Amino acid sequence: MLVAGIDSSTQSCKVVVRDAETGALVRSGRASHPDGTEVDPAAWWTALQEAVEDAGGLADVEAVAVGAQQHGMVCLDADGQVVRPALLWNDTRSAQAAQDLILELGDGDEEAGRRAWAEQVGVVPVPSFTVTKLRWLADHEPENAARTAAVALPHDWLTWMLAGGPEAGLEALATDRGDASGTGYWNASTGEYVPDVLRRALRRDEGADLPRLPRVLGPSESAGRGAEGGLAPGAQLGAGTGDNAAASLGVDARPGDVVVSIGTSGVVSAPSDTPPVDPSGIVAGFADATGRQLPLVCTLNAARVLTATASILGVDVGRLSELALEAPSGSGGLVLVPYLEGERTPDRPGATGAVHGLTLATSTPAHLARAAVEGLLCGLADGVDALVAQGTRVDRALLVGGGAKSEALRQIAPVVLGRPVLVPPPAEYVADGAARQAAWLALGGDEPPTWGEGARDGESVAYDAPEDPAPGRAVRERYAQVRDLTDR
Numbered sequence: 001m002l003v004a005g006i007d008s009s010t011q012s013c014k015v016v017v018r019d020a021e022t023g024a025l026v027r028s029g030r031a032s033h034p035d036g037t038e039v040d041p042a043a044w045w046t047a048l049q050e051a052v053e054d055a056g057g058l059a060d061v062e063a064v065a066v067g068a069q070q071h072g073m074v075c076l077d078a079d080g081q082v083v084r085p086a087l088l089w090n091d092t093r094s095a096q097a098a099q100d101l102i103l104e105l106g107d108g109d110e111e112a113g114r115r116a117w118a119e120q121v122g123v124v125p126v127p128s129f130t131v132t133k134l135r136w137l138a139d140h141e142p143e144n145a146a147r148t149a150a151v152a153l154p155h156d157w158l159t160w161m162l163a164g165g166p167e168a169g170l171e172a173l174a175t176d177r178g179d180a181s182g183t184g185y186w187n188a189s190t191g192e193y194v195p196d197v198l199r200r201a202l203r204r205d206e207g208a209d210l211p212r213l214p215r216v217l218g219p220s221e222s223a224g225r226g227a228e229g230g231l232a233p234g235a236q237l238g239a240g241t242g243d244n245a246a247a248s249l250g251v252d253a254r255p256g257d258v259v260v261s262i263g264t265s266g267v268v269s270a271p272s273d274t275p276p277v278d279p280s281g282i283v284a285g286f287a288d289a290t291g292r293q294l295p296l297v298c299t300l301n302a303a304r305v306l307t308a309t310a311s312i313l314g315v316d317v318g319r320l321s322e323l324a325l326e327a328p329s330g331s332g333g334l335v336l337v338p339y340l341e342g343e344r345t346p347d348r349p350g351a352t353g354a355v356h357g358l359t360l361a362t363s364t365p366a367h368l369a370r371a372a373v374e375g376l377l378c379g380l381a382d383g384v385d386a387l388v389a390q391g392t393r394v395d396r397a398l399l400v401g402g403g404a405k406s407e408a409l410r411q412i413a414p415v416v417l418g419r420p421v422l423v424p425p426p427a428e429y430v431a432d433g434a435a436r437q438a439a440w441l442a443l444g445g446d447e448p449p450t451w452g453e454g455a456r457d458g459e460s461v462a463y464d465a466p467e468d469p470a471p472g473r474a475v476r477e478r479y480a481q482v483r484d485l486t487d488r
């Protein structure tokens with residue numbers, strides 16, 4: 001029996017077809033997404049069609065599930081038509097909205113507002129979260145806000161499109177705990193939507209209608225069947241989930257593991273039984289795709305820091321990695337603060353990147369290459385510290401995402417993170433997690449199927465934590481000296 005998993009992420013769409021019982025890879029496909037932080041969902045649908053075709057079609061799969069970039073705001077009108085292009089997780093135009101929503105919940109007191117959000121919703125708004133995008137819409141495009149009859153996320157919308165889209169009706173919209181927890185109006189601790197927050201975001205009066213929200217399915221529940229004549233005709237549709245929850249399932253993260261994902265975003269997340277309550281907003285109280293919690297820290301700048309630095313140096317990312325490994329640990333004091341798209345963690349949506357510590361000695365391509373890798377990792381190491389401060393056990397890091405292909409990043413990660421790092425064989429772990437969820441739906445049972453070594457397309461590579469933690473500490477201390485010397 002075959003199942004399929006989809007990863008509709010920021011930069012591309014990937015499809016894997018795997019054996020439901022063993023997890024063995026049968027075939028795969030991919031297609032690119034357009035650039036930009038505002039994207040017409042039709043582009044995701046086109047890319048999914050191309051990726052499915054590249055993967056040899058889905059006519060023979062029993063079940064399919066979609067993992068996708070989190071938080072994107074997809075507004076639908078009463079006929080199921082998209083109201084405006086989706087605002088993505090890395091679109092920072094709702095920075096003021098985030099600030100306003102914090103202040104409003106605290107009656108003008110920011111600290112009280114942060115505490116109220118952390119306790120009542122499990123997250124403190126940053127511009128990534130859907131709730132802040134809805135407030136932006138209400139303030140800047142009130143006609144579009146008024147036309148919005150339903151709000152979905154990228155994975156909800158793609159799953160619904162597989163089920164027939166507008167013909168299936170808005171009532172067919174479904175989501176899962178993992179992605180719902182990234183909206184800012186669903187609480188992962190209670191498992192409930194928080195309608196008052198949605199009402200507040202949209203500035204709708206008490207008693208006025210609220211847009212329809214997708215039904216929140218359990219981890220192995222069905223979202224219906226693929227429409228006849230569609231991309232996956234008759235296939236069972238899994239609940240799907242956000243890409244980070246899917247990656248956690250795909251890589252089979254266990255307590256003690258922190259998944260470090262170097263994609264467009266940099267993410268550290270760890271499966272847990274305890275929802276975090278972090279008024280600083282650094283650790284978001286998200287849910288996972290197995291029924292548990294997934295405390296998570298996310299930066300806006302990760303793999304693209306490497307491509308941007310490679311472009312400055314006029315080399316490719318392979319050469320960037322070689323250069324980085326030629327420079328000394330700490331890059332001779334050269335630090336690259338990688339806020340190239342503004343930053344979410346720390347919450348500095350208007351910040352820009354910076355280079356500190358240029359001297360004649362550090363003015364070399366190798367020093368800059370290493371500073372890029374170290375800067376990117378220092379931001380993530382701060383995230384790991386924040387997870388630990390919330391009581392999360394972190395024994396080792398599992399490195400995934402496109403940037404994990406960089407040998408320099410692999411070798412420097414244990415130094416900066418101060419922990420052993422395991423790099424699973426290169427694979428599409430988000431799509432794999434979605435496929436495992438689809439297999440769970442198709443096969444039944446209380447737990448997702450255990451996929452052994454047969455599901456792995458290669459060997460994991462282990463990088464030990466350094467015996468001497470001092471160089472790693474020095475890198476982080478130097479980074480901390482200059483991290484905040486940037487505009488907001």
Ligand SMILES: Nc1ncnc2c1ncn2[C@@H]1O[C@H](COP(=O)(O)OP(=O)(O)O)[C@@H](O)[C@H]1O
Pocket residue numbers: 009010011012262263264265303304306307317318401402403404405406
């Ligand atoms: N060998 C490599 N070294 C560094 N970065 C790489 C390498 N291979 C791919 N990447 C980067 O990985 C990113 C894509 O990773 P991916 O996890 O698919 O991102 P996303 O899920 O956000 O679409 C791209 O920015 C690409 O440049």
Ligand SMILES: O=C(CO)[C@@H](O)[C@H](O)COP(=O)(O)O
Pocket residue numbers: 009010011068069070071089128182242243244263264265266267298
């Ligand atoms: O906003 C977050 C997590 O909160 C991002 O992780 C997005 O989910 C996009 O992921 P990638 O495309 O970078 O994988």
